Each structure stands twice: as C-alpha cells, then as structure tokens.
Amino acid sequence: CKSELKYIEFTALGVPIVASDVDAYKDTIEEGVTGFLANNEDEWVNKLSMLIEDPKLRNGILNNAREDILKNYNLKSRAKQWDEIFKNLMP
Numbered sequence: 001c002k003s004e005l006k007y008i009e010f011t012a013l014g015v016p017i018v019a020s021d022v023d024a025y026k027d028t029i030e031e032g033v034t035g036f037l038a039n040n041e042d043e044w045v046n047k048l049s050m051l052i053e054d055p056k057l058r059n060g061i062l063n064n065a066r067e068d069i070l071k072n073y074n075l076k077s078r079a080k081q082w083d084e085i086f087k088n089l090m091p
Contacts, residue, residue, distance in 0.1 A: 004028040004073070007035065011069050016061040018047045034065040 002024035010017040019025040021037040029035040036047040051058045071077070 007065070008069055008073055011062070011065040014062060016051055016058055016065065018044060018051070030064075030068075033061070034068050035061060 002020070002022055004024060004027075006019065007017050007025065007028050017029065017035040018038055019029060019035060021039045021043075025035075025037055029037060031037055036051075038044040038047055051061070
C-alpha cells in the first residue's frame with residue numbers, strides 16, 4: 001500500500017522527492033513544483049539527474065514541498081480531515 005508518507009518524510013529530511021507515478025503520489029505531489037513523478041527507468045534517471053545537477057531547482061522543489069507539508073499535513077489540518085471523514089460516516 002502506498003501513501004504520501006514517503007513524501008512527508010523525504011521533505012522533513014530535506015530531500016526533494018522523485019516518486020513512482022501512482023495514485024498515492026499523483027494526489028500529493030505537484031509535478032515539477034513539489035516533486036517529480038516517474039513511470040520508467042529513463043524518467044527516474046532524468047529527474048534524479050536534474051535534481052542532482054541543478055541546485056536552484058533542487059532547493060525550489062524542496063521549499064515548495066516544505067510549504068505544502070506545513071500547510072496540508074500538520075496536525076491541525078489532519079484533524080480537520082479526520083473530522084470530515086467521521087462526519088460523513090455518521091448517518
């Protein structure tokens with residue numbers, strides 16, 4: 001099972017992410033803004049190479065991801081999300 005946890009953990013560690021292009025990450029990572037998604041080996045190599053070779057891109061992606069994490073994945077925003085889920089479960 002995949003979730004956005006790796007995105008959160010990598011960002012917290014200061015590492016911009018390249019992730020598999022699957023629903024869990026598609027719903028979380030904004031391509032080229034908060035990270036990159038890859039479908040095959042060539043895309044993985046290309047996107048990792050871009051991050052390694054371009055410090056400005058690397059830092060920009062990381063800063064965008066940190067802003068996203070702080071805004072959308074903090075305890076307060078998660079509590080609101082869970083509250084909505086529980087309200088929808090109640091008849």
